[in-house]
Amino acid sequence: MAQIMRDVGIIGIGQTPVGEHYELSLRELALRAIRAALQDAHVQRVDALYVGNALGGQLSRQEHLGALIADYAGMLGIEAARVDAGEASGGAALRQGYIAVASGGADLALVVGVEKMTDQTAPDRLDIERGLTDSEFEGAQGMLPAAVGGLLMRRYMHVYGVDLAAFEGFSVNAHANGANNPNALLRNRLKPGSFAGAPMVADPVTLFDIAPDADGAAALILCPTEAARDLVPQPVRVAGSALATDALPLHDREDPLRLRAVETAVSRALDQAGVRIDDIDVFELHDAFTVLTALQLEACGLAARGEGWRLAARGEIGLAGRAPLSTFGGLKSRGNPLGATGVYQAAEVALQVRGEAGLNQVSDVGRGLALNLGGAGATAAAHILERVD
């Protein structure tokens, strides 16, 4: 692969609280995050806008979000498009913003992830979720995303001989961190040992293993790193950016417990950044299901196969641990506004790199990894963000 042509940095970060924003339309919700990011970057207009959104067409009957949001944000006329990669739409939009700046096509790019999950125009919610799976071969048979998570978790437990309790450390950690994040949806703490009594969602996935659907928007502003130094006091460099795919339907994966898109995307991003996984100080992984977190740790090379769950059991994922995870609560506690999630993850890593993570600041963060998945690993978008010294 050729070299990336221009180095890219992040100069603005914005986000709305994750929650039920009944009174805000998609465009209004996006605008809140955009305004915050513009203010943070001290800019008023950009050259290009990339909107990460997964289900706006089906849930809100609104397609064509690029032009709609560009206009509503007061940037009539700019380049704008929506990017979709299922639940990885936010990460994919960030990737497009990154290549737009890297290509010279834009000097200032705005990436916004936005999703409204809690109200909908269309009545058939479960039928809509079909679209996130291989609709003809999975969804049409009733295998919706939660069932995909259930199959993965059951397989993991079966192959590696662990029980439900093996996963609870991930959610306990996420909620402990989310409790300190004012933008998080679920700020309650989870008690270790309480998981056995949690309501079942898709056997063996319980309510404590799955991230909640929610509304939210997050935004980032990108520009060449060279220019970033002059624009803001604390630019963050996108040291690595990669997006890779795998088979969408589980039945087409040779080994469902191997997240090959994660392996590819993370190793490409690390290569580009010129670092190893041990050089990463903070991780925002895609914890839509606890089992996915274990699998991502393994695919990243932070744990041997079948051993990812042990990092939680050993307390290595806490803020002072070897691999701090979900430092703003992750999908599990912060909430999972599908197409916005990947932008939230990158925004959170960027805040850690800037030293602005408040009570949950990990000490001395040089760089962090944001890993956004769609279709339980069918798309993986990996971004390594690092301090500009």
Added chain:
Amino acid sequence: MAQIMRDVGIIGIGQTPVGEHYELSLRELALRAIRAALQDAHVQRVDALYVGNALGGQLSRQEHLGALIADYAGMLGIEAARVDAGEASGGAALRQGYIAVASGGADLALVVGVEKMTDQTAPDRLDIERGLTDSEFEGAQGMLPAAVGGLLMRRYMHVYGVDLAAFEGFSVNAHANGANNPNALLRNRLKPGSFAGAPMVADPVTLFDIAPDADGAAALILCPTEAARDLVPQPVRVAGSALATDALPLHDREDPLRLRAVETAVSRALDQAGVRIDDIDVFELHDAFTVLTALQLEACGLAARGEGWRLAARGEIGLAGRAPLSTFGGLKSRGNPLGATGVYQAAEVALQVRGEAGLNQVSDVGRGLALNLGGAGATAAAHILERVD
């Protein structure tokens, strides 16, 4: 705006017939065009795939087309994402493929536009079309895309004092050209003077003014121009690439008869290519409605405002005219598979530039313009393709 970092060329072109492909799923339809493009380019695998698709989520209940189609095309693991800009999704996907190669993020990029309009899982077709408009302020009041076309046409007739007959030359020309295109949906010729009796769709838009919905897929393969010369005998250079937006709802446009996104995108693309509009030898404009063609000719600077229709009346849009339009039938005769249309347009211009337009070859084509619109001008994607000598 910064300079584009790498020059980009087209080395592969593929398309399916436009029609009713009841027996083919979205992925299968896309695969037909992809295979043809790969064969044309003599390559088997690419680094990145961009899928232009507008309504797959709503019509076929299938989101996340990037990973799905990458896998089905035998390119498991590559970077892939779907791009949406309403009816300009194909042009927007081409733009993403272009910046991916320009950025160095990909050395070989595949752009496929695919849409299935003629059958659907969801029962509420009219409600689905809402999503292409400003859903809350237009669609919810019943103002679907055809009604938007009707308002524009009525306004044009009122302001410029022309009648229905002023527009018929566009459709007569499109059908005359489409008759020779084996991939066109409607290969019948239209009789001049027959328009008064055409069935009304959305007053004053008749069946002869509006392009038919259809199924289809088209694909292009991009790589750096420098490499393209070694790979294929007739590479086509993307001399200009630009995407711009305007307000999606008509009521937010200061002057609905001015297509500002077209003005911006075309002038940027011309600037990048270092040419003037008179240097363009062939035009594939977005003739979803005849009035849109007149407005695009005016926004491109090929006619004064209110005079675009005269080009058709004067016979200047024929294959031997000053501004040959719709040389493969345009949306009107070739058919309009929404998110695929922009890729068909660019493929057709590329064939003209290669001298492979068969019976409809315009003589001595040095360069051509593909102009894809979404939301009646809310998004305009302009690509200038030229011969590599």
